[in-house]
Amino acid sequence: MKVSIPAAPLPLAFPDGVFPAGCPSRTVLDHITSKWGVLILVSLSEGGQRWSELRRRAEGISEKMLAQTLKTLERDGLVSRHAQVIIPPRVDYSLTERGYELSTLLVPLVAWAFNNADAIVNGQR
């Protein structure tokens, strides 16, 4: 049985529906949809967390990639870093307002992936 699927209008300002190669949104999209970027942002949507906690939650991430991902997100103004100069050091990360706004779009996406993962990898319906 076939069902007709309603076409959703793209509420985007892309001329002729073309996603331009040099568009800045491409870079932003690459950052926020990166393998580890998504997990870090979603993880932080629950509130501020320490370096070690982020490393634990994004299972499998290397220290290098955690540092790199956090730096990129910080430069993008999505994550803010709060370092306490104590020994041993303690550094907390949290979402900025803009990062939090983004996370409200990312959380449903990760949830969807989780809920549909089995059906997708097994080719079920």
Next chain:
Amino acid sequence: MKVSIPAAPLPLAFPDGVFPAGCPSRTVLDHITSKWGVLILVSLSEGGQRWSELRRRAEGISEKMLAQTLKTLERDGLVSRHAQVIIPPRVDYSLTERGYELSTLLVPLVAWAFNNADAIVNGQR
């Protein structure tokens, strides 16, 4: 000025908030958040489109990556392929029901990236 940001509860079934390394959702997430996967899915959210049109809209994509991306999304049951055996050939792609459901999450994400791109790359607020 600082503002307090409410913590959003993660409506996910991840134990201890840990995203497991071997979780199938990781693979799914990689597919649907891939560089070209996002653009193809969002493009198709407007309705069925031909190979050549997808190639045009996802500006900068190579034939290889278009083929590879479409195959992956088709295997995942998110995109369906409709080939007409004529000369010259004509092949249309469209979203499955599951793919369409996903696109409703992806479209706002791309729109957000587009709307915030300038502020992000320029470091503005």
Next chain:
DNA sequence: CAGAATCCGCAATGATACTG
């Protein structure tokens, strides 16, 4: 027109070791 097949470079990633 819509691909498939092949070659190939380099940037992204991981592993390891070191440090304030």
Next chain:
DNA sequence: CAGTATCATTGCGGATTCTG
């Protein structure tokens, strides 16, 4: 604890050629 530095690897992705 929270990183940085260096090195090794690989597989992603681009360019090209060929075809039904």
